[in-house]
Amino acid sequence: MAIASLSDLAETARCPLLVIKVGSALLVGKQGVRREWLAGLVDEIAAARGRGQQVIVVSSGAIALGAATLRLEKGGRGSLADAQAAAAVGQIALSGLWTELLGNHGLTAAQMLLTLEDLEDRRRYLNVTATLTRLLDAGAVPVINENDSVATNEIRFGDNDRLAARVAQAAQASAVLLLSDIDGLYDRHPTEEGAQMVPLVEGISPEINAMASAESNSGMGSGGMVSKLQAAEIAELAGICLVIGNGQHDRPVQRIIGQGIGTLFLPRRKAGARKAWLGGRLRLKGSLVVDAGAAAALQRGSSLLAKGVIEVEGVFERGDPVAIVDEKGRVLAHGLSEYDATECAAITGLHSSDQADVLGYAPRSSVVHRDQMALK
Structure with missing residues (x-):
């Protein structure tokens, strides 16, 4: 009840x-x-x-x-x-x-x-x-x-x-x-x-x-x-x-x-x-700014891909908590990053097929996986 x-x-x-x-x-x-x-x-x-x-x-x-x-x-x-x-x-x-x-x-x-x-x-x-x-x-x-x-x-x-x-x-x-x-x-x-x-x-x-x-x-x-x-x-x-x-x-x-x-x-x-x-966390190590397409995809339950990221803010390591925000600064979700800040910045906006050449290794499936993300 x-x-x-x-x-x-x-x-x-x-x-x-x-x-x-x-x-x-x-x-x-x-x-x-x-x-x-x-x-x-x-x-x-x-x-x-x-x-x-x-x-x-x-x-x-x-x-x-x-x-x-x-x-x-x-x-x-x-x-x-x-x-x-x-x-x-x-x-x-x-x-x-x-x-x-x-x-x-x-x-x-x-x-x-x-x-x-x-x-x-x-x-x-x-x-x-x-x-x-x-x-x-x-x-x-x-x-x-x-x-x-x-x-x-x-x-x-x-x-x-x-x-x-x-x-x-x-x-x-x-x-x-x-x-x-x-x-x-x-x-x-x-x-x-x-x-x-x-x-x-x-x-x-x-x-x-x-x-x-x-x-x-x-x-x-x-x-x-x-x-x-x-x-x-x-x-x-x-x-x-x-x-x-x-x-x-x-x-x-x-x-x-x-x-x-x-x-x-x-x-x-x-x-x-x-x-x-995760969603109730008060301290976050950085933020990922995403475009409108990525923002809409998140609401449908998708993971965050590098192609949808337009800006990386803060200094964080792989596994650190970050905010995912839209272009107006509105917080859409909290999540655990699959990459550190430098790597995120390097693959911003890239398709997965182009990320290996930049990173030097096969890219992970997402920047923030939906299983490690809490929508706001």
Whole structure:
């Protein structure tokens, strides 16, 4: 049974595994930890467990907590060094908080700190999947955060919205609930006159992306609506529903699910596990620009041939992930290249019969094979 409405998130048969993402501004206020609010949320998590659902928590807040303890300016986000130091201190307090509150309900918290590389590298991704599966089977509640004490700007998610979607993908969750500072997706900036909330989205489209704003009202968090829609795209490819709801209220999950206040993103399709992982990648080593004929062929399920490539961007090796884009810069697919960047550039636009003379060996059947490609 598939999820069709917000109320279905409370149905064990439709939603056996729910990922709940909690933002920094919800967990930490001007006076410190919003303990009473968090206790109410943990009550809701315990209720979900009581009706047979499994729950994974993706929790921000380490940097904010650590910055307060170390008295760092700008909430610990003044520099990368400040953020890393704040995270190192704050993560201890954050994990202790979740352990205590979940323990009050007889639930065991399990901390996992992840970097972008843990979910972008296929072998490490599968290891995360195995660990999450074992923890859930053992009855624990995984509490996950980005490992900000070691992550650099080049190897970090930058927001927990996309991390939550990737974790849901790895754990094969039914749905992701992003608790935010807004009721849902609005058709324009919510401060504009006539702005209306969109209750249901069936597949991310250019029109939906145009509604997004990168702003975050609190100034404490790092993700705005743009990152939430990117998270919805990642979830969609894996066949996972995603919900944006307002976490500022007491017992926010009940308000979202019980009263139906939020935006529900329904996936249009479900890719295989490997293609879902590939399509959800955030770091790519380069891009291949293709002509209109190749773009149309990709949509029909064809592999990408060198003849359809008109430009090669970036530095990458054989087997590296690349974006396939059209002449307008629109991303059509992610895929694993069969050639390195230099070889790709050398055979751009050539028929297979002409490639051997350039390469010095028999060409491979394609530049990106359809089995190693995920359409966007």
